[in-house]
Amino acid sequence: MHVTLKDVCKKTGFSTATVSRVLNGSPLVTEDTKRRVLAVVEDLGYQPSHTARMLKLKRTDMLAVVFPPLDVGFFTEVLRGIDAATSEHNYHMMTAFSHGPEDERKLINRVIRERRADALILMNLTLPENYLRGLARYGMPITLIDRPMARSKMASVSLDNRTGARAATVHLLDHGHRNIAFITGPKGTYDADERLAAFRETMQERNCPVDRQLIWPGRFTEPSGREALARWLDGGGDLPDAIFAANDAMAIGALGVLRERGYDVPRDTALVGFDDIESARYLGITTVHVPMRELGAKSAQVAIQQVTRHQTGIAHRLPTELVVRASCGTHTGNAAPRAQAVSTRSRNIPT
Amino acid sequence: MHVTLKDVCKKTGFSTATVSRVLNGSPLVTEDTKRRVLAVVEDLGYQPSHTARMLKLKRTDMLAVVFPPLDVGFFTEVLRGIDAATSEHNYHMMTAFSHGPEDERKLINRVIRERRADALILMNLTLPENYLRGLARYGMPITLIDRPMARSKMASVSLDNRTGARAATVHLLDHGHRNIAFITGPKGTYDADERLAAFRETMQERNCPVDRQLIWPGRFTEPSGREALARWLDGGGDLPDAIFAANDAMAIGALGVLRERGYDVPRDTALVGFDDIESARYLGITTVHVPMRELGAKSAQVAIQQVTRHQTGIAHRLPTELVVRASCGTHTGNAAPRAQAVSTRSRNIPT
DNA sequence: GTGAAAGCGCTAACAA
């Protein structure tokens, strides 16, 4: 059997109250008592049962994180960010990956209803706003990553997608590309919509008409990026001057198709992604850097603040930043120095 | 306030015992009682408190996973594997990334002593065997990923590193490479040691002397791969016929150096990695595929078996498999068809 | 078949 509070009491002769006080650093105990209790605690190798504590205190010191079923390296980074902040505040992290929308709701419900965690962090899910609002009723603080909630007090940590998408579009335009294709993310996803909108706006501002045919639907996955470009080319479409994918996974998919068909990047077409995942760096893909760790860390902090300080409606927006690499722009000759001006994150493996 | 068992009792008129029986599917209740109780449960939106249950049953339905502070995409995949098996068995997953060896022990101790989980999965840690054996005393089942424990009953799920490393080495030799450099993983790590040992053995069997100078120390990280090759070249070393890195991250690091210095892969030197992470596929790096998801899924299954069936000393060993891509061997002309024979996993983006 | 009651291991009034 394992050691409980009572064992410590028996051995010290003190009551549970006193021992508990010592353990919780109450000032209402003699130095001597404290010493004696701690000695026995040490001796017996006693450790308070977290479970019992939970039941009494109605705290779990646990943050639950639910991720969508996407595979991209993006989530690892976010997870690490959450982990870092979480453990810094002496919280634990419970992780679950959803395996589809139904599963997502089941997961979320289970966590909330069983009160397995003090707060819930939801990432980039496509769940409708009113469903999310409904969750608020259960009283567990929820922090949304990647989606500010318009008319609600739900906390969120999101991205300034527009500035990044705008910078990328401007970069392409500045390098003389006009005929730019855009591979979208799943419709209805906040980030995807913002990125597309900013692309459109920027094009319009520059009096550069957007060819509707060149808006290719994607799903934020690598295969969907492949398909988008392949379908266009197979349908007899000309290779555009540039391709702007709403995330790196799709950019990588498109790059695969380009290489397989003998096209050179950036000579035949420029390519830009979004996120700045590890593979994008290795492949030399110009992209918009997203501070993934910070996204995670910030959301964990927000979640904890909601728990400990009962703060509500906290909304953060993190900046994004263009990172110029070989996949785009270098053929103008002076793009390299310019790249430095845009960002110092450009260490990469030339392709 | 939230709904408890008592609320259901009050509303139904039954005792806690009966309601609890209904909830746990006991056969000792009338169909009618069951119906009435469930109706009220539904009506009130009652959900049993997991915490209270835990305290009573001394089960947490939680698997704790501790990962090392490495960044590689490897872990994401393993984590997904664990998640899949975990949720399939109605368990939850608690994740923690260590931030160094001291931290690692602290994390592990906390989980074990507080009994936050029913079982613990440890991944690829460099913790000494006797420390691990010491942990067994606490009674929490531990499953090791990537390291079979020689003289102990600790469960493990590990890799057949040798077969994979052997296949890779043979592949390089068959393509006429003799002068092969090997970038090692951190000394003392099971996988790293096995891979190096198999490389050495295979070379010897083929009467191909291993040049000690060409064994470059690495740490399983991308920068360490860069450094290993850069140091050699900067020291005036000739580019070897081939480079075999003990993992993909380091292979990618070396590839970066090669490209920066204008070398072509595989023309100037062949390159082989280990793990088959996503980036390796995109970069067309020949590598040894490691079934990362299975590694995770299997370890979760083993962990759960230990909990539910009190099985002990389960040891699994998963196969690895050579995947031939562009970074190696294709310059012989007929390597492509051969690649098919070796593995069908070779879809990749030609570099 | 159902209920009363005793805990699981802890914390925190309240009393002394």
Place this chain on the structure above:
DNA sequence: TTGTTAGCGCTTTCAC
């Protein structure tokens, strides 16, 4: 300063 005691919300003997 320390002890007594009543729970937290559930499961499970043991009676009935």
